Amino acid sequence: MISRIDLRGSLPADLRDVLPRAELDVEAALDKVRPICEDVRHRGAAAVRELTARFDGVELESARVPAEALTRALEELDPAVRAALEESIRRARLVHRDQRRTDTTTQVVPGGTVTERWVPVDRVGLYVPGGRAVYPSSVVMNVVPAQEAGVPSLAVSSPAQKDFGGLPHPTILAACALLGVDEVYAVGGAQAVAMFAYGTEECRPATMVTGPGNIYVAAAKRLLKGRIGIDSEAGPTEIAILADETADPAHVAADLISQAEHDVIAAAVLVTTSPELADAVEKELPGQVAATRHSERITEALAGRQSGIVLVSDVEDGLKVVDAYAAEHLEIQTADARAVAARVRNAGAIFIGPYAPVSLGDYMAGSNHVLPTGGCACHSSGLSVQTFLRGIHVVDYSREALAGAAPHVCALADAEDLPAHGAAIRARFDWEVPA
Numbered sequence: 001m002i003s004r005i006d007l008r009g010s011l012p013a014d015l016r017d018v019l020p021r022a023e024l025d026v027e028a029a030l031d032k033v034r035p036i037c038e039d040v041r042h043r044g045a046a047a048v049r050e051l052t053a054r055f056d057g058v059e060l061e062s063a064r065v066p067a068e069a070l071t072r073a074l075e076e077l078d079p080a081v082r083a084a085l086e087e088s089i090r091r092a093r094l095v096h097r098d099q100r101r102t103d104t105t106t107q108v109v110p111g112g113t114v115t116e117r118w119v120p121v122d123r124v125g126l127y128v129p130g131g132r133a134v135y136p137s138s139v140v141m142n143v144v145p146a147q148e149a150g151v152p153s154l155a156v157s158s159p160a161q162k163d164f165g166g167l168p169h170p171t172i173l174a175a176c177a178l179l180g181v182d183e184v185y186a187v188g189g190a191q192a193v194a195m196f197a198y199g200t201e202e203c204r205p206a207t208m209v210t211g212p213g214n215i216y217v218a219a220a221k222r223l224l225k226g227r228i229g230i231d232s233e234a235g236p237t238e239i240a241i242l243a244d245e246t247a248d249p250a251h252v253a254a255d256l257i258s259q260a261e262h263d264v265i266a267a268a269v270l271v272t273t274s275p276e277l278a279d280a281v282e283k284e285l286p287g288q289v290a291a292t293r294h295s296e297r298i299t300e301a302l303a304g305r306q307s308g309i310v311l312v313s314d315v316e317d318g319l320k321v322v323d324a325y326a327a328e329h330l331e332i333q334t335a336d337a338r339a340v341a342a343r344v345r346n347a348g349a350i351f352i353g354p355y356a357p358v359s360l361g362d363y364m365a366g367s368n369h370v371l372p373t374g375g376c377a378c379h380s381s382g383l384s385v386q387t388f389l390r391g392i393h394v395v396d397y398s399r400e401a402l403a404g405a406a407p408h409v410c411a412l413a414d415a416e417d418l419p420a421h422g423a424a425i426r427a428r429f430d431w432e433v434p435a
Contacts (some may be wrong), residue, residue, distance in 0.1 A: 001285050001299065002256075002268075003308045004278065011317055015324035015356045016375065021235040022265045022306035024374060027314075029219035033190035037220055040194035045201045051191040058160040058186070063195070064202050065184040067205035073173035075359065084363070085136060085175055091366035092144040099385035100148060101183055110400030112280040115394040121229065123153040123204065124388060125196030126174055127211035130159035133262070136175035137363050141370050143179045143382060144213050149388035152311055156181055157195065175338025189213070190220035209381060212370060231387050232380060235373040235387070236306070238267035239358055240327035242257070245273070247333035248354060253288050255331060255357050260301035261294050267306035271321050278309045319343055326377040329358040346378040402428065 005018060012018055049060045061243060074082075082147040101118040126142040128135055139156060146154050156176050167173065167186050176184050185203060187195055192434035199205030209221060212234035221230040239259035241252055256268040272278055285302065289295050296434045301307060315334055322330055326346035334340050337353045344350055348371030349361055362369050368384035381387075397405075406425045413421035 001289070002017070002206045002282065002302045003035040003305075004311065005308055006311045007317065007321065008313045009309050011312075011320060015321060019310065019325050020267060020269050020306050020308040021325075021375070022238070022267050022304070024215060024218070024235040024265075026215060026219050026222055026233060030223055030255070033118040033216050033223060035225060036216075037197070038305065040191055041198045041202070044198075045203075048187055048191050048195055048200060048202075049114070049334045051189075052160050052187060055191075056160045056164050056187055058256045060160065060166060061184060062202060063185045063187050063200075065173060067168055067182060070173050070177040070182060074177040075169040075173040076170065076225045081136075081171065081175070081180070085140065085178055088137065088140050088364055089144060089178065091364060092140055093148065094369070095366035096148040096368070096385050097143045099145070101386070101389060101391075109401050109404060111398035113396045117392045117394055118389045119392055120150040120152070120388050121207040122151075123206045123317045124151050124155075125192075125206035125209045125228075126156045126160040127156060127192055127209060127213050128156055128168070129211070129217070130161060130172075133154070133406075134169040134171050136169075136171045137369065138211060139172060139175035139179065139181075141177075141368050143181055145368065145383055145385045146210075147179070147390050149385045150417045151388050153183075153204075155185065155186040155196070157187045157192040159192075160186035184402070187387065190216045193217060193224060193228075194221035208323060208388070209372070210387065215421040230382055231370065232372055232376060234370070236265040236267060237262045237308075237329075238269070238327050239331065240269045240271060240322055240325050241269065241331040241333060241334040242315070242322050243272045243274070243277060243331075244315060244318075244335060245277055246335045247272075247274075247277055249277055249284050249286075251286035251354055251357070252283050252333065255359075256302070256307075257285070257288055257292065257298055258357070258359050259329065260298040260307065261292065261431045262301075264300040265304065265306060266299050266301045267304075268302055269279060269308055269310065269325065271312060271318050271325075271435055273312055273314055273318060274384055275311060278311060280308065287331065315340060322347070323378075326372075326375045328371045328377065329361065329371045331356070331358060340389065348372045348377045348382050400426070 100259045105115040128138045160166050175250050196206040196209045208229035208233040218233040260266050260268045323346045328348040330347035332341040341352045368383045372380040410422035
């Protein structure tokens, strides 16, 4: 059901070449999304409606979800689901509120200061995927940090669903209503990204687009990056678990399965120092998979080249492997797990010990589940309040403070053969600044 890679002994020079990884050819998808985005750019709302009919089988009179549909979705929401969403929102707000930045002023010299101001982007388009599953949790994870950052205008888009009268899934709409988001669009895929990038008669253009989606959403974000800011090009979800002989094989198997449930190309990787644990997990998987609703999807994901069990000599080598893999989600299930976790450098989010499974982070930990995939955790962070803020340096120098810097500025301007830079300094004084 799941393959093995034995790295005991010595690790290869480039671990990335031997570790399991999902293949996601965003470049190939660009050719498909480019005409979609151009169509939206030139024909606006008409193009969005036609593309929605073609891809989702839904004829829209308007892409915007009526306010009464949001109200009705919240009124009809299962009370248990409403309570869970409200608690998820509460916990997410606690964490993201503490991420807020404060302006900082530094006095560089007497009369000369630099202030870093943190300013939210003007408007954000938040994408919530549809398809195999419904993701109201992604509404929470996108909206809460944007609101806590102080973004003045935000809109949510999620694919139109034939089963729900051409609207997004009602639980998505209910989550938007709980969060006070009243601008929601029944648009999915690349056309949703293009709608936010270029604007239409129904939707004002956004400054930034965030949120996970399929390969076409990722390709549209890559294509339109620059016109819009993006959080990341989200790929298939992935979990890595670093475990030793102290881990419970039933827990490990369940956690691998939980992420494989997302998609047939989801990645599930166990890195372990214990052959006995590897054997026990392999024995656990078939029974647990058979008991799940999405067993076919999970079986395909676990058997794919993106999943596997990696044997290592010790925890030290295990740390090297998981740092090279740079997982979206990384669980540490070892002796002294907290100390081991503190040594990890590359991961989207780290889950410590047997009672912090990735499923907790998906819904209720308070952390954000929109995280870097495909090894991007070695250089990128997950969605946070910081995603929606820009640092602006404000430079305030008096005449005297500038005079003190003037000789140095002119010397560097001359060294770079940019004499007009020095002239701009000299123009402010009735004395000659030394060259």
